[in-house]
Amino acid sequence: MKNQTKFISLKDHSVSGESFDLIYSQYDDILETSPQPSAKDLPKYYQSEDYISHTDTRRNLLEQVYHIIRKSALKKKLLLINSFDSDTSNSLTTSTSNSLSTKEKKLLDVGCGTGDFLKTAKDNNWSVFGIEPNPDARQIANLKTENSVFDIPKLLDFEESSFDIITLWHVLEHLPKLEEHIQIFNSLLKPDGHLVIAVPNFKSYDANYYKKFWAAYDVPRHLWHFSQTGMKRLVESFGFKSQKTLPMIFDAFYVSLLSEKYKRGFMNPFMAFWIGLRSNLKAKRSGEYSSLIYTFKKS
Template sequence: MLVTQPQPPEDRLPLYYESDDYISHTDEKKGVLSFLYQLVKKHALKRKVSLINTLSATKSSVLDVGAGTGDFLAVAKNRGWSVSGVEVNSGARDKAAEKGINLVSSLEKVQNKKFDVITLWHVLEHIPNYKETLATLESMLTNSGILIIAVPNFKSYDARHYKEYWAAYDVPRHLLHFSRNSLPKLLESTFALQKIKPMVFDSFYVSLLSEKYKTGKSFSLKAFWIGLLSNIRAWQSKEYSSLIYCFKKTKQGN
């Protein structure tokens, strides 16, 4: 596990998200990277909801932390889930509201509720007080509840290839950087790891963005090759560009 140092003061962190280029806070489809991001997102959303359907015995309540513009919760709601979400960015919350998904601005506003599933899709790496946040989320899960965390993997081939240009470092927005083994160790006292799943499309998108940072090119066939090679190598090493960790709560609460 790596930690970004120095880190911006917490009151200044939101300033680094006030950009039209920060795609997860918009539904923008202009430009090659934005178009590909939104195209892949539709497929990924269906797989994410299928995953929580598989892991949870009943379609009950799900909390999405860092819900962005609410797309994951919208699909989950359409498939029978009772949905709640937290998103600190007001613009993203407004876009979610247009889809019928009402998000709250902080975890404290839903802290007194219990959920069967809590998800963090590429969110944990942004959280400065991550240990306290994970402890809070554990207390908000029902007994044997499911916690799903997706984060980039800095030991992937695309990370090692692009080095300081690797887009998933995303300093200073990303404060934490995880290897495949670090997250399970971080949660082993209160959660049992159920499975680790790869996010195979991430290597292509991250490589495209990394190539743009490195060369200035908005589109590169080389980036697609690096993304493909990353997945091929990960087929044996399991070091994919991004990984989804599925945990079950083991510590019994009230």
């Protein structure tokens, strides 16, 4: 990265309480967490009962909201991957089944957590595979997918041009070897295959409002933080063509709820709803939603 400057200092609110800096690269328009934990130390920052993507618990308001949002999100994710089934279609299909062709369609979900998206896709005629480094989450996911989820080293065992679609739902920001992984995804996709990446957007209104308390920074688990320019510039440099950028409307509310907890010491659902709503309303003009889904096609 070039022309690096310190962007903000903040701490790990959910696990360690340690402090980190975010370094801005003007050339890349990406933020980098500094210092980044070593590969040996990184797993300890995920050792928390509150790390919700690794569990199926519903113990409190935050977890209940998460599951409500996830249920809606799963339907939209399925519609999205089904829409790629035919390049002649320019819009999302309104059915979860009628767009599927008779040939086998293969999906790889990287960082699949407890496997709910894979199960949803599998139940709708997709051949599914997942990558999940957390052993507890992987065990849960395998119960839902008939043992189709593997640890990270499996990425290198798949044959080239194996998959029609590779998805990363709030996962790319966690990968230490960012460029190396994007190159691997390119090699694993079939010609004209699609890469789908969902990440937080540090240029959203809620990010600017909460600043060092913005929950989606989530240092040091989030090693990278993307703008729209930065994401497209990065992925397109590996031979992909940007197609669509789609909003994740509910993320603004969920992230604001957690950010309120970090900022005030307790969850304030009314203020969180207000900030989430303002963020989405402002994004209708700017396009800078709290989280965004980027779709790319392998050239």
